[in-house]
Amino acid sequence: MTSRYLPRINSIFKWFTLPTLLLTSFAQAVECEWQYISQWNGGATAEIQATNNSDAVVDLDHFTAEFPGGVTVQHVWNASVSGSNPYTFIPSDWNAQLQPGAGMVVGMQVSTPSGVPASENIPVLGGDCSDQPVPEGSLSIAAKDKVLAGSADDITVTLVTPSLPSSQPLLSVSPYAEYSYMSSTGGSNDARYIMGYYYRVSYDNPGTYLWRAEYEQSELVAEHSVEVFPVTARPTVSYQMPELIYAGQPFSLTIIGEDTELLESLTLTPPSGAEFSLQSSDHQSDTLWRDVYVGELPEGEHLIFIEAKDPDGFFQKKQVTVNVLPFGGDNTPPVADIYFFADFTANDTVSFRAAITDAENNIANARMMIFQIVDGARVNPQEIINRDYDDTGDEILFASWATSMAGAYELEVIVTDADGERGVDTASFTVAEDEGGSISFSGSEKVIVDTRQSVGVFAYHPTRIPYEHSLSIEPYARANRTSSSSSGGGGEGYTRIYFYEIAYDYPGTYLLTATSAGLDPVEKRVEVFPVSARPTARIEVPENIYENQEFTLTVIAEDTEALESVFLSYPSDIEFTLQSKDYSSDTYWVETYTGALNVGTYNFSVRVEDSDSFTWWVNRSVEVKPVVDEPPEVLWCDWFGYDVPVCEDHSLTDFQWINDALCIGYQTCGESRNFSR
Structure with a gap:
């Protein structure tokens, strides 16, 4: 689904469909179309669109437009303008000639009567658009462009006709949504009849819904698209405040707004007569805002309203009930302060720290709890610390917690003194989905059964060191881990690398699977070939080779499928010349070299590779003898x-x-x- 942040029409008419009027004349080559592009209260942008529907070139002369009262043209582009209602538009030199099938546009900004929708401001076109039928009214659909699944909405169909309508327009929607007719209103103005028909619709599923209204008597048609978003598109609002609040004592109230894409506002409405001041505002993220207010209230029960809203008009509003206790006298309540805190990732182990203090050194108990936040409510409490103390005034609470399910959570620390006074601190945090990491393999996909394959497994994660990963092989093959390492940090992500040596006992196809907690497993298929699939090579030389006498060295390479390359190596201080190559067969190659050597022993080697990248080396020592006189x-x-x-x-x-x-x-x-x- 595309982003739901589209250009908005910021006015009381932002939910209106902008109508298109299509005037067609079969006697003329030019087809004209009037269209409102956008509208605001008191103005709009619009276009005259002209298309050449003939097979010949058309030279445009001018257009005219006569509007209902109260509409004036302010600015024009792609043409010059003169006159005043009717207005005359003369195309520019570069767009006045239309080839067959081509079109041009004259754009303009107009002012309109305040409070009048676009459907009542359609002009009569003339000039090159003359002799075309005047429309017998208009039809439009008004509805919200964006709504949430499971919610109900109103649909208004407006019909404007020169005579009293004889029937109600037909309304349909695709895909199907359940809707019902509610009521209608009507009236007349300047020999026109304006009828409004009102419907109530309920969207069960997210998606794009196309509404279509048809008035058959005048062949009028209107359409309007509504984008229905899942409930998760609605922003959420939550809050944090002390568990115990005393009359006349300042306390802080933190409100947190969250949205999947973008927040627009986060507001707090205090009780009448109370004043709350904004102490800090953290709007660094478009999707998570945190505002801290400080205020005080008299003894009793009070209602505070908080609201988060996004640019699509989706919002969540909550009522916060605050019970204010009478001030307790000289005994100072203990204080809890959570000071080591962050957002986390699922499948991680995290640590929390909190300081607890009491001026009278009278702490009796401290407790640390974690709550999951669902629809703004605390659920699934988990107690991770519950500790008793004896006349203590300063302690540090420390706890580890294994994250599991992604979502919103709240940490709460409650410290109680021997007099029953309590101090509370809370902090909200998010456990994000463990996303973004990956696992990959290195190593060949084809090996010979008697070789040991080196395989690397690379686990990457953008925000943490990947967890230990494992390697499984099916069917079974022996795998020994030969080395491991890890690296990363500083915004570059983290990598953990393991290398394995794998021994395959039999030819066949083996499936290697690497897994690591929080990452998607990855597979690699390895084809294991028999020893006979490896290429072979040999070096042939004469039985007796004498100093400084030229001799022939022959390289012969063979493979069962196809050879790829043959390479002869010999000492760098000697010279050998390639005399011939016979590659006429893919599986049998012959190369012939000649040269002369001094007395000594020389090592020659041949590396041969086939089309599967299997290689083989063969070595041959050549002994060169001195020349001696022997008996005849x-x-x-x-x-x-x-x-x-x-x-x-x-x-x-x-x-x-x-x-x-x-x-x-x-x-x-x-x-x-x-x-x-």
Whole structure:
């Protein structure tokens, strides 16, 4: 529902419907409409609205308006004005030409006879609006714009016709509200008949109600919207005063006004002849006002009236009965003073403090009570302290109280001395709904079954440190809290953070639920995948790699669904060149690198990630060997009954030792062997 604070018409006619007169001529292209926009006692703002209903461009020349007696035009905009009843309005250059379907407006402020509603001040239009039928009267609905559900209200239908009406206008409302016809009045003026029909309506439910009146003989129609608010929209008024009041002794009376949106006034009416002065006024909030008055009354029973009112005219008025006792003599009553106090939030534990004193050191008992305030009355009393004393004159009462239900409350401290004299102090406070906080999660929504997931739970509240929160997992998974912290304050709100390490035993969907008192629980779904869902990778290199000799390194990555990225890492002081990439398959990628290295051991690693953000690392050590002269590979042959080595390159002609190998030329037989001296 939108805000109920809309522009108001501050006059005796603020409840009147402002009528619209629609004059249509089928012979002309221009359709004219006269409308009152707002009205106050003695004046109004109005418009002539002209629309081109033809298929051709229309050049406007002028309009005229002739009002009933007593109406004068004061100011005009969007046109120039001349003459005096009838008035002539000439459109400006920029709005005088109307395209097909387009419209323009001439606005004005007029003065009207005091006490005459707008329905009796409708002009006859001419000029570009001429040759259009003169309306046969008017129809209007008068009702309050805003009312409370469960309350009764009056509806007035006013019919103005050139002849005595032959029937009563038809009245309807949507949605349905129960209403009944009460009475009617009638009279004539300047050849016009004015009839008023009065109804009584009761609205059961909040909402927007549309009233519609129809007078079929003249095809007149009027509508009026009424916004019906819940009872909680009415302001409330309450008060605080001492339990015991003595004749001729000043006492304080605190009145508290509250409204869901905005207060307009808070008043106190004392008994006739009594004077109460305003000592302090706390209107810092638009919705909560607190005024403190001080006065004194003679012995007896007196009535004080207090009232809270909002700008919509909704109000609550209460009668306060004050019983004034005769002054008790020289014994000074004890004094109670509540001095540690504030408004609170539901589901919180709060503390109260009060000082109790007695000039004669004669305190016998002290009691602290809490009352819930419902419709201005005390209900559900809770006693939180009841303590006896023996000849005490100065004590401090301290109590803790766990708030539960939101609403209005009153704290009362009563101290009694041994002579039966009592001192009382009261203080009103509000327990607000525990609203505004939230819980959120951090952590991945997809994990592999053999990994431990780190999950953060963040609880935030704008006015207090969030309470301990808990984490539940369905189906069951092991969760260990690894750390916790809290921060905030200084107007930035408060945060409590827990981190958990979660181990999932089986693949599937797990529901994580975090809860904290006073905050709405929050859920997080985690999809747990089998180990086979993780991507894999390997690095392939030759079996023997020699210094400064170029070799090929191949990276192969695989995944069951789709690969996302592959990244090869190696020492920063070496150079490797990517020679080729084969990404033709979403699930199988190959990258080929080349490079040459010095003697030593080098560590290569590959990080692979898939489309679910699952990753895997693989490492490979590469050893680079120095280059050494090794015995050549030779063949063994039977040469004249002897096994002799034959040089592999077939180039030698006699027996020689070459590179630790004995070779003989031009013989090619036998198996390959290594031979050394």
